[in-house]
Amino acid sequence: MKRTLITLAMSLSVAAPAFADQALATSKNCMACHAVDKKLVGPAYKDVAAKYAGQAGAADKLAEHIMKGSSGIWGPVPMPANPQVKPDEAKKLADWVLSLK
Template identity: 85%
Template sequence: MKRSLITLAMTLAVAAPAFADQALATSKNCMACHSVDKKLVGPSFKDVAAKYAGQAGAAEKLASKITKGGSGVWGPVPMPANAQVSDAEAKKLADWVLTLK
């Protein structure tokens, strides 16, 4: 029983930041066009993470795309600007996306 509780506590401690940032993505309507692991209107967050893995300045580039929008990188459907997302929130979202595998 004690081992089960320790395992559960460790799992929650590791998963909590991911859930918190997914909650931010949900609250900012990112999940209307994106999913963690499958393409919807836009690419999955895991595909974004794979594309930008290891690139210098990737988090800043993605944060800018979150707030200002973009087009042409993932096909013909543009990503609209997200004025409801602050610069700090965009950075947090970009950092989270880049951790997904």
């Protein structure tokens, strides 16, 4: 079943790039604190994309924040480390977030 959902999500990425890695974000529990277009515990992904738009190295910086956590960037609530996210997954998630408009 999980393989079928992943295959479906990958096939939808051609037709709907905004959902290209939302399945990965959901599976890694990112969507518990973040949403694409509204602030929850953390900032909306579209706000993150806007803040880092055009910055060199933004994807690598975000990937590191995803894995190791961060604090003070978006206010007093820290983002915890996510050891369940592998480096290649973090990069994929960061690229996806930065692609949102």
